[in-house]
Amino acid sequence: MKLSKRINQINESITLKLNAKAVELKKSGKTIYNLTAGQLPFRPHEKLVEGIIAETKFLKSFQYAPVTGVAELRELALGNFMKARKLDESVKDQLSCIVSNGAKHSLTNILAALVDKGDEVIVIAPYWLSYPELIKLWGGVPVEVIAERYNGFIPLMEELESKITSKTKAIIINSPNNPTGIYYSESWMRDFAQMIKKYPDVTIVSDEIYYDLAYFDPTPTYHYQVDPELLSRTVILDGISKNLACTGLRIGYTFAPVSLVPYLSRLQGQTTSSANSLVQNALVGMDRQTIKEFLTPIKALLRKNAEILRDLMHEYDLGEAFYQVNGAFYFVLDLAKTPYFNGVDSKTVDHSISICSEILDETGVALVPLSDFGVANAARISLVLSERDIEKALRLVFTFLTKKV
Numbered sequence: 001m002k003l004s005k006r007i008n009q010i011n012e013s014i015t016l017k018l019n020a021k022a023v024e025l026k027k028s029g030k031t032i033y034n035l036t037a038g039q040l041p042f043r044p045h046e047k048l049v050e051g052i053i054a055e056t057k058f059l060k061s062f063q064y065a066p067v068t069g070v071a072e073l074r075e076l077a078l079g080n081f082m083k084a085r086k087l088d089e090s091v092k093d094q095l096s097c098i099v100s101n102g103a104k105h106s107l108t109n110i111l112a113a114l115v116d117k118g119d120e121v122i123v124i125a126p127y128w129l130s131y132p133e134l135i136k137l138w139g140g141v142p143v144e145v146i147a148e149r150y151n152g153f154i155p156l157m158e159e160l161e162s163k164i165t166s167k168t169k170a171i172i173i174n175s176p177n178n179p180t181g182i183y184y185s186e187s188w189m190r191d192f193a194q195m196i197k198k199y200p201d202v203t204i205v206s207d208e209i210y211y212d213l214a215y216f217d218p219t220p221t222y223h224y225q226v227d228p229e230l231l232s233r234t235v236i237l238d239g240i241s242k243n244l245a246c247t248g249l250r251i252g253y254t255f256a257p258v259s260l261v262p263y264l265s266r267l268q269g270q271t272t273s274s275a276n277s278l279v280q281n282a283l284v285g286m287d288r289q290t291i292k293e294f295l296t297p298i299k300a301l302l303r304k305n306a307e308i309l310r311d312l313m314h315e316y317d318l319g320e321a322f323y324q325v326n327g328a329f330y331f332v333l334d335l336a337k338t339p340y341f342n343g344v345d346s347k348t349v350d351h352s353i354s355i356c357s358e359i360l361d362e363t364g365v366a367l368v369p370l371s372d373f374g375v376a377n378a379a380r381i382s383l384v385l386s387e388r389d390i391e392k393a394l395r396l397v398f399t400f401l402t403k404k405v
């Protein structure tokens with residue numbers, strides 16, 4: 001078969017390969033600590049499970065939903081979003097919610113609607129690996145801005161601004177962030193709002209899928225809260241995958257200016273018809289209180305695991321690679337700042353994949369090498385295991401990385 005050039009441009013996920021290896025090793029009887037999880041390893045809130053069961057009684061739950069989503073859910077999700085971000089009621093008429101098959105699908109739709117061949121989209125590295133792949137899928141060019149660990153993975157505003165050209169169509173902001181586990185401060189968002197105001201043709205895609213997983217105060221702020229006028233060119237991505245531990249149910253929300261709805265609707269109507277009806281119907285009636293209740297013990301666990309990580313990094317003398325996480329459930333381990341790298345070239349060669357593979361073989365701990373996430377010689381640690389397991393797993397990894405001393 002002669003395949004398209006487009007499909008050949010999409011990279012295979014290394015994470016999935018390593019995951020498959022971890023599964024194989026586990027099958028062979030080896031104790032494996034999987035720190036690659038991009039999801040909360042818990043059952044969702046019982047209220048949602050009960051809602052899904054109850055909705056199975058109705059025929060409409062097995063039939064197509066309206067293309068842009070079940071009307072009551074769109075209304076509820078928009079109301080919940082406005083309440084959580086403390087937006088004034090006066091902006092409600094400007095915005096609409098579209099329900100898709102996960103936030104990844106929402107992102108695919110919005111990039112399809114924005115990006116023409118050769119258009120540039122700015123992404124902040126380290127980034128979630130799907131951003132550049134999806135930008136390329138639509139013929140766009142991902143333009144990277146590096147956020148350095150020693151700046152707490154916060155991009156410098158002048159660097160961000162220096163990447164904007166006449167070809168820039170959009171900029172993707174992800175706060176709280178995958179893979180760094182940080183979120184941007186209110187003052188950063190103020191500066192960002194001021195800077196982006198100068199470029200009226202640039203759309204801001206704000207990926208807020210981890211909004212509810214901020215485990216220190218104050219909670220995340222966004223540029224459009226500082227300057228609501230920017231809502232007219234902002235598209236917000238959200239969903240239930242992370243905050244309700246439902247990655248498999250595939251529900252994502254796009255909050256966008258009303259004028260975009262007919263275009264996103266046209267595209268979604270021709271590609272997937274709608275998101276699944278059963279879950280949409282079950283979500284109607286679930287307010288933000290449910291999410292809060294569900295996440296309270298989970299956030300306590302993440303806070304505790306972040307403390308364990310900090311203490312162990314100091315115990316193993318890895319303080320140089322430490323920074324404080326405050327959201328999502330990840331940490332970027334700068335492998336180059338560990339004794340394992342003594343005498344190893346970390347400037348021109350990226351060893352992340354081979355090191356993560358070696359760590360898995362030697363210690364049974366699976367990590368995500370960050371080569372696909374726009375950062376070399378680094379690995380992502382997921383902080384969602386139990387306190388006992390995370391301590392055991394981190395001790396194994398840190399012992400391995402410091403044994404060359």
Ligand code: PLP
Nearest residue numbers: 102103104128178209239241252
């Ligand atoms: N955005 C980020 C930053 C993510 O990490 C993920 C999932 O890992 C998504 C979006 C996609 O979420 P969904 O499961 O709703 O497609």
